[in-house]
Amino acid sequence: MSKYLFIAGLFFLAACNNNESNDFVDNSVKPVPVPAINYTIIAAYPHDTSAYTQGLEFHNGKLYEGTGDFETSSLRITDATTGRVEKKHMMGTDSIFGEGITIFKNKVYQLTWESNIVYVYDINNLDKPIKTFKWPYEGWGLTNNGTDLIISDGTSNLYFVNPDDFRLKSTISVSNNSGPVDNINELEYVDGFVYANIYQTDKIIKIDPSSGHIVGVMEFPGMKEKYFADQNIPGRTDVLNGIAYDSTRKSFFITGKRWPKMFEIKLN
Secondary structure, three states, rough: HHHHHHHHHHHHHHHHHHHHHHHOOOOOOOOOOOOOOOOOEEEEEEEOOOOOEEEEEEOOOEEEEEEEOOOEEEEEEEEOOOOOEEEEEOOOOOOOOOEEEEEEEEEEEEEOOOOOOOEEOOOOOOOOOEEEEEEEOOOOOOOOHHHHHHEOOOOOOEEEEEOOOOOEEEEEEOEEOOOEOOOOOEEEEOOEEEEEEEOOOEEEEEOOOOEEEEEEEEEEOOHHHHHOHHOOOOOOOOOOOHHHHHOOOOEEEEEOOOOEEEEEEEEO
């Protein structure tokens, strides 16, 4: 090979390498962050530390709470400001783990975690269910929009279900600007939006139910250390979970699993 052909070959390889180096991903374009929802904590109230809180909802001035954990799962009525348990129905067994609740047309619906059973109670009698439904997925959070029940199962999905026969009507995926968001847990429907705990985080997100898109986020960092460090029991005092909205006071009430406190917050 002549030295001229060899040099020409080197130029050809260099040109190819230069072309390849131009094929790159521009990482300077970042997803738009979800807007923060500002809030003020206006009060802290006692909360029963035996309550592994799964669902929380106000109805006619009373606070209903569904709790989990095998054997000790319950459905209860609680005084929101004193923490006193006024009524308790123990419904857990070694195979039944209570989950989210919602109240729709004078009936309380209560999910279970892995047993695929939904319990339905008359609002005036929590002592025993009046019917049950089968649900094919895990039960996590539950709320309603006045027409449909809305269910989470620990994925990014929200399921819209007919309350009368538990027929699935539609499904949406919850997402932010980076993609689907998993671990959607306890739910509360307020003024056309779904508020949800993200399990194992200190975040509550605000979801547009028409699209599944997250339009706002509240963050609650360091609540245990700030408000009940002396009552924070490692391995027992668990994560943020529980959202109820009192339409009379225009306040949200939030708590956590076996937390000794429940907090009343106002959006700014």
